Amino acid sequence: MTAAGGVASGSRQTGFSPWTNTSRGSAKSIWTLRRSHRCQFADDEMWVFVVVFFIMFPAMFGLSLGVTGVYIQILVKIFEWATVRIQRGRQEQSSLPVPLHTGIIERASGSMQEQMGQLRRSQPTAAGEFCLSDAMYFCKKGLESIVDDQVTQRFSSEELASWNLLTRTNQNFYYISLRLTIIWGLGVFVRYCILFPLRIALAIIGLSWLVIGTTVVGFLPEGSVKNWLSELVHLTCYRICARGLSATIHYHNKENRPKKGGICVANHTTPIDVVILANDGCYAMVGQIHGGLMGVLQRSMVRSCPHVWFERSEMKDRHTVTSRLRDHIAAKTKLPILIFPEGTCVNNTSVMMFKKGSFEIEGTIHPVAIKYDPRLGDAFWNSSKYNMVSYLLRMMTSWAIVVNVWYLPPMTIQ
Amino acid sequence: MGSSSSRLSNVPNSQELMQETGFSAAHLLRLYERFQFLDKDNKGHLRSEDFEAVRELSKNPIGDRIVEAFFLPGQETVDFPSFVRVLAHFRPKEKNRSREGAQQEPEPANSRNQKLKFAFRLYDRDGDGKISRVELLQVLREMLGMQVTEEQLESIAERAIQEADLDKDDAISFDEFRKSLEKVNIDHKMSIRFLK
Numbered sequence: 001m002t003a004a005g006g007v008a009s010g011s012r013q014t015g016f017s018p019w020t021n022t023s024r025g026s027a028k029s030i031w032t033l034r035r036s037h038r039c040q041f042a043d044d045e046m047w048v049f050v051v052v053f054f055i056m057f058p059a060m061f062g063l064s065l066g067v068t069g070v071y072i073q074i075l076v077k078i079f080e081w082a083t084v085r086i087q088r089g090r091q092e093q094s095s096l097p098v099p100l101h102t103g104i105i106e107r108a109s110g111s112m113q114e115q116m117g118q119l120r121r122s123q124p125t126a127a128g129e130f131c132l133s134d135a136m137y138f139c140k141k142g143l144e145s146i147v148d149d150q151v152t153q154r155f156s157s158e159e160l161a162s163w164n165l166l167t168r169t170n171q172n173f174y175y176i177s178l179r180l181t182i183i184w185g186l187g188v189f190v191r192y193c194i195l196f197p198l199r200i201a202l203a204i205i206g207l208s209w210l211v212i213g214t215t216v217v218g219f220l221p222e223g224s225v226k227n228w229l230s231e232l233v234h235l236t237c238y239r240i241c242a243r244g245l246s247a248t249i250h251y252h253n254k255e256n257r258p259k260k261g262g263i264c265v266a267n268h269t270t271p272i273d274v275v276i277l278a279n280d281g282c283y284a285m286v287g288q289i290h291g292g293l294m295g296v297l298q299r300s301m302v303r304s305c306p307h308v309w310f311e312r313s314e315m316k317d318r319h320t321v322t323s324r325l326r327d328h329i330a331a332k333t334k335l336p337i338l339i340f341p342e343g344t345c346v347n348n349t350s351v352m353m354f355k356k357g358s359f360e361i362e363g364t365i366h367p368v369a370i371k372y373d374p375r376l377g378d379a380f381w382n383s384s385k386y387n388m389v390s391y392l393l394r395m396m397t398s399w400a401i402v403v404n405v406w407y408l409p410p411m412t413i414q
Numbered sequence: 415m416g417s418s419s420s421r422l423s424n425v426p427n428s429q430e431l432m433q434e435t436g437f438s439a440a441h442l443l444r445l446y447e448r449f450q451f452l453d454k455d456n457k458g459h460l461r462s463e464d465f466e467a468v469r470e471l472s473k474n475p476i477g478d479r480i481v482e483a484f485f486l487p488g489q490e491t492v493d494f495p496s497f498v499r500v501l502a503h504f505r506p507k508e509k510n511r512s513r514e515g516a517q518q519e520p521e522p523a524n525s526r527n528q529k530l531k532f533a534f535r536l537y538d539r540d541g542d543g544k545i546s547r548v549e550l551l552q553v554l555r556e557m558l559g560m561q562v563t564e565e566q567l568e569s570i571a572e573r574a575i576q577e578a579d580l581d582k583d584d585a586i587s588f589d590e591f592r593k594s595l596e597k598v599n600i601d602h603k604m605s606i607r608f609l610k
Binding site: 132135144 | 445448465468470474475476477501504532553557578586591594598600603605606
């Protein structure tokens with residue numbers, strides 16, 4: 001794509017020879033030639049160049065161009081300004097109710113048994129067995145749970161103390177000032193018209209690369225080359241998908257990363273968790289076989305490295321599931337299995353009780369904690385409110401996703 | 415909670431309820447959202463099945479007594495004002511209430527007397543104004559039944575009645591109830607810590 005090459009191909013196409021010009025005008029005309037020919041010769045070549053250089057190579061080697069970091073810093077500055085404006089506006093219009101952030105009541109921590117024990121110890125009566133006021137403790141607890149119970153709190157999205165210019169996270173957006181509304185309108189335009197098409201393009205590139213790459217790798221004979229190539233393909237694809245969501249991921253304690261033959265256990269907030277974790281290592285996924293696009297992806301992934309996909313009928317039989325997972329782990333060379341023991345998506349403010357099936361398999365368990373930064377985009381998938389497609393659309397039109405992943409030390413059954 | 419902005423104007427009688435119960439606008443809004451959440455079929459009122467759907471409540475030993483306390487005698491449904499009025503009993507008492515105003519305005523819902531009355535109603539299920547021995551045994555069985563035997567329960571009930579029953583009619587009236595809890599910090603025990 002040098003000037004000479006451009007000019008040469010240009011002259012072939014149009015028949016114009018720059019060498020007949022006078023020397024004074026020749027530089028200028030070469031320059032105009034370059035410009036017009038850049039528009040003329042195949043746009044495809046440009047796009048391929050852009051794709052390969054800016055997307056694939058960094059994704060393959062895990063490099064970053066640093067653009068996302070700057071972008072996020074700018075966004076945070078804007079959000080702080082917006083929050084200050086809202087607070088100032090709220091003070092002026094004091095009739096507006098301030099939304100409550102973390103729930104309406106403050107509950108005592110600790111289980112009922114612990115609190116009863118504390119109550120008993122603090123009783124002044126020597127008898128200590130029963131006092132007429134004991135019923136009051138249960139009464140208070142009962143009413144607290146009527147007003148706000150902890151299980152429900154986990155299934156609605158976290159409300160933010162500051163506002164990130166997305167009306168979907170601030171329930172009570174009142175008109176505060178013209179400037180704020182203009183900035184919000186600009187934000188909508190940027191997100192839907194600029195970021196969204198870019199991200200869709202990236203997602204398509206990433207997924208098609210996955211299908212093509214894994215199919216190609218699947219033709220190779222078994223061996224270390226195939227494994228290495230399949231890891232490369234998977235990693236590249238997930239990195240591209242992560243770029244497609246403008247996700248910034250920080251990994252902590254990388255020395256505890258899950259190793260082959262182990263089980264990786266993580267908390268589940270969104271379907272994107274898989275992409276987040278797979279950016280830093282290859283895992284064997286576990287799940288049901290779906291039809292449609294997911295099914296295509298699943299079948300092609302299995303060609304290059306062994307994942308554990310179940311038919312719907314097999315999922316009901318716990319023994320089949322457990323024995324297949326056990327076989328997978330027993331072969332120590334296979335990739336670690338990724339399991340989400342909560343069983344469903346939780347809103348990332350606390351962790352639900354784990355279902356115990358994953359722990360019956362008896363391997364080394366590597367716990368991983370995933371925490372999303374809610375300032376830039378709410379990643380929680382409320383499956384009762386949104387289906388998968390509208391959820392992905394929401395993700396692709398939010399500002400960015402910032403994730404912190406902590407690898408915790410591995411454990412075995414004692 | 416609530417996909418569209420739920421405003422105070424959606425809450426029926428919000429101003430009167432705020433005056434009567436002392437809840438702030440934000441709390442009232444939140445309670446209304448909670449009421450709507452509990453009212454799964456959008457009927458506009460709650461029945462006892464809606465309360466039973468709260469899992470933590472079904473684990474509570476006196477859960478069904480608490481639910482009963484929401485319903486006025488003879489009624490099977492609870493509308494939002496009644497819901498809020500019951501919860502108003504559990505607001506903590508404000509520190510700086512002026513003394514001389516106490517006679518003119520009606521007694522606030524979260525006064526010590528009202529809290530005691532609420533607790534009394536939990537024990538006195540048939541509403542005759544006295545906690546009989548049978549009623550006391552019932553409550554004890556619900557709260558302690560797992561850990562103690564029937565004889566122990568009876569002796570505990572016996573001791574409680576002897577300590578509290580001053581006119582020796584083998585039942586605890588409201589005044590005797592209040593006297594026996596003179597030294598207890600009712601405001602602390604019967605208040606939910608609402609966040610500002």
